[in-house]
Amino acid sequence: MKADMTIHDNHRIDEEKYRSLLKYIRLNVTEKYDFPQEIVQIDGVTIATLGNFSASTGKPKSKKTFNVSAIVASALSGKEVLKYKADLPPCKNRVLYIDTEQSKCHCHKVLHRILTLAGLPTDQENDRIEFFVLREYTPDQRRDIIRWALHEEKDIGLVIIDGIRDLIHDINSPSESLDIINELMRWSSYYELHIHTVLHLNKGDDNTRGHIGTELNNKAETILQISKNVENGKISEVRAMHIRDREFIPFAFEIGDDSLPHLVEDYQFKMSKKDRLSSYADMTEQQHRSALEAAFPDRDNVGYQALLEALKKGYDSIGYSRGRNTLVNLCKFLIQHGAIQKSGRGYTYNENFHL
Structure with missing residues (x-):
């Protein structure tokens, strides 16, 4: 008898849970739904909104992390850095930066660069950015740490995951790739923040790596491609590989003697046939x-x-x-x-x- 009552009670709990879920996911024509807040733009073109995710891609040594540093610096300062102009809302003005590849020494250089680009002190801690180094952990542990950080950290508006490939075991696994992309969608939507991640391009072509690259192309709000100039390896070019908004005019940057990225003014792009058809x-x-x-x-x-x-x-x-x-x-x-x-x-x- 007690067992029957327990089964009945569990059934009632399940019904209540799914009634609540259906109420949450139901779309009503009589309700008004706000468009997601735009938080990062390039020359007035939106590349990032709250509740979505995006990515930077490029081949090794293309300066992807320098490019991401500029986005974060703009988010912290509100100033235009390179071509990025970020505007986080006051209630979500903190950044969570996750690095899965580099040592603490190299990550410290990245954090120092971000604060310098933002015009912020580097001799004291800044409570608007949390930087976690996950190189020594397994893919499952990294994902658990990110879940916990998102649960615990308050007022996060922008999350950087430098190395999404390191959150899964097999880059060519359809199931793993779909799972992590679903995680990005769930995290960004549930916590009302934007996630920007980094993934390498294939060495032999300009396609994002593995099955996870295919899923990123299908689901991401924006994918930025960073590539080295073929004639001058010190210059990196930034263009839209995929974008929901209209396409922005590509720009280029180079690393100065101060080890910071600087915009190359009046840069002339040499377009391939594919590049000429950018819009x-x-x-x-x-x-x-x-x-x-x-x-x-x-x-x-x-x-x-x-x-x-x-x-x-x-x-x-x-x-x-x-x-x-x-x-x-x-x-x-x-x-x-x-x-x-x-x-x-x-x-x-x-x-x-x-x-």
Whole structure:
């Protein structure tokens, strides 16, 4: 009898838990939902908002950590550093910096650099930044430490994880990669903060490493690519690899005699074919026409999802490979300029368009 009562009580607890969950996740048309607060911008282009995550990628020695240092320095000072302008809300004005790769000696240099860039004293502790060194721990232990830090530390608005690859055992494991990306989404949403992480690019190409790189490309708000100038290895270039907002103008920095990153003014980028197609708004009419003719060889009337898939195929053919968010904005651009027309319940390609 007692056992039956216990089972019944547990069932009631489960029902109450799921009723509460359903109430939390239900979307109501009559309620108003605030857009996530923008906290980091480049020339007015938003690259980071609260409740989301982003990443910096690049090959070894491309100065990824120097680039991240500039973001953190701006978050601490409110000043523009390199091209980054960060604005954390007063109730979330602290930074949690996690390094998984370097020794305490090297991490101390990073912390010293951040405070110097921010114009803050380096001879006293600063309670607005917590810097944890996790090199000696296992992937599972690192994740547990981050969970506990997020639970314990108050007023955190920005989290840096320099070395997301070290939070999993196998970089090519689909299940592990999906789990850690889900953790980033859960942490950033639950604690209402932004997480910026760092991942290497493959040595042989410009793709993010492993299955986790694929998941980052699909889920991240912004992915910044940092690359060394092919002619001058002292200069690093920063551009948007993927971004939900419009694309910003790439910029470059170099490391000065003071061991700090400095903006290279009036820098001239030497663009490859792929780089020249950095924005659909900058393409010529002929480039758009070539992509659209490849996308719609039979001029069929297609639904919205099929339209996005066709656009991806067509623009991939001219070297413009982008994710869903950019394709959605591209679709709006093409409809606005008459290249794509609404026809009944579907969409068609209008070959008589002009930009």
